[in-house]
Amino acid sequence: MNLYEAALKEKRSPLKKWTHRLWTIVGLSTLLYLTWTGPFSAWVFHQTLEGGFYPWAVKYIGTPFVMIIRAVFFVETLGYMYHRWFQHVSFWTRRAHLIRKSQRYHWIHHMIIYPIGHAYQKTHDYIAAEKGIAWSWVIPGVLFTGLFVSQHGWSLGSVVFIGAVAFYAKGIVSNTHSRFHMVDHSWSTNSYFRWLEEIHLLHHWDQRRNFTIVHPAMDILFGTYLSPKKHREELRIAREDKQLTASDMMNWRYLLLEASPTEYAAFISEAKHHPRSVEKLNMLLEVLAQRMSAHAEEEEPRLLHQRASNLLTLCT
Known part of the structure; x- marks a missing residue:
């Protein structure tokens, strides 16, 4: 498969396409439900009390522990969904201006600040x-906090869950991602981090894959995983x-066919400071x-070529 075709939407049979969609919808919905509501928590705590555990231990140790576990899985699930459908071009980013604005920031991250190659790490x-x-990020965080408190009320469990979500999302996931794009930091010699770093580099190689940051479990579950071992080339x-x-x-x-005038102007401005962008053009x-x-009958390549030529003129 050539590069042009590799970037097109993957072709699947209707059965395979809808089976995958159904699995993705049901799987992610189930994970969100389990982590948000914790339907088995009460039963687990009841069994531990019946087994002779001290009530104070269940309340002050068991409850925080369970809420932290739920928070980690909640961030992994919601983070996967947010990254996949709200930060990259998708059904939602094409139809909602607010979501498209979030996608624009991530597009700048991929294409301008940290493009593939030498500029990927600084x-x-x-x-x-x-x-x-x-x-x-702030707006979804505020909405999440308000919704969780409105449903669960203020309690030790709620405070631990909200705090754990914030710490894991910002302190672990965000910091890990930041270090993917940095050179010579304290984590750079860790073998697990280097594995994650290669997984993320493959995401920049093909942004339809490898959406998770700390562990690729969600990508593996929902068919978006590219293994570094199998993709050395x-x-x-x-x-x-x-x-x-x-x-x-x-x-x-995206830039030539779908980008807003603001995004288009931003690229032209940045490209003048990044010669590599012009080379790639x-x-x-x-x-x-x-x-x-090879395919004279196709209209899109001609349109892209015309617009790319115009863009090159503006950038040089």
Whole structure:
């Protein structure tokens, strides 16, 4: 499969497509329900009390422990959904302006600040695409807190759950992701971190895969996992930065066909400071020319080629 086709939506039989969709919807909904409501918590606590455990131990040790476990799985589940459908081009980002704004920040992260190749990691601290207060994260966090308290009330369990969600999301997941894009930090020699780092690099190579940060369990469960062991060639391409990647093609298609005027202007402004963007634009024109030659009947490659040529003129 050539690069142009690799960036197109994967073709599946109707049965396989709907089976996968059903599994994804049911699986994620079930995980959210279990972590949000904890339907078995009361039964577990009752059994421990019946087994002779001290009530204070159940309340002050058992309850926080269970709520922390629920919080971790909740963040992993919701984080996977948010990253997959609200931070990348999807059904929702194409139909809701507020969600599209969040997607724009992540698009800037992938295409401008941390593009594949030498700029993927930097020697200084992580640069956030959303400047100032990160409203794309603050607003969901406030809504989550309000909804959880309205349903569960204020209690030790609620406080622990909300606190654990905040700590795990910001202190662990966010910090881990930041270090993926940094050079020579305290985690860089850890073998587990290096494995996660390769998993995330493959996400930048193909942004339809590897959405999780701390462990790929969610990607494995829902069919979006690319294993570093099985994709050494893709990792090599991503590190050398001498060829376009599937994500490059997807990002260019988005920029040329779907991006808002603000996003388009932002790229032109940034491209003037990043010569590699212009080089990749020339690579894109070559790929599109090959596609036009091999498939003269297709209209999209011609449209992309025309718009890419216009963009190149604006960037140089």
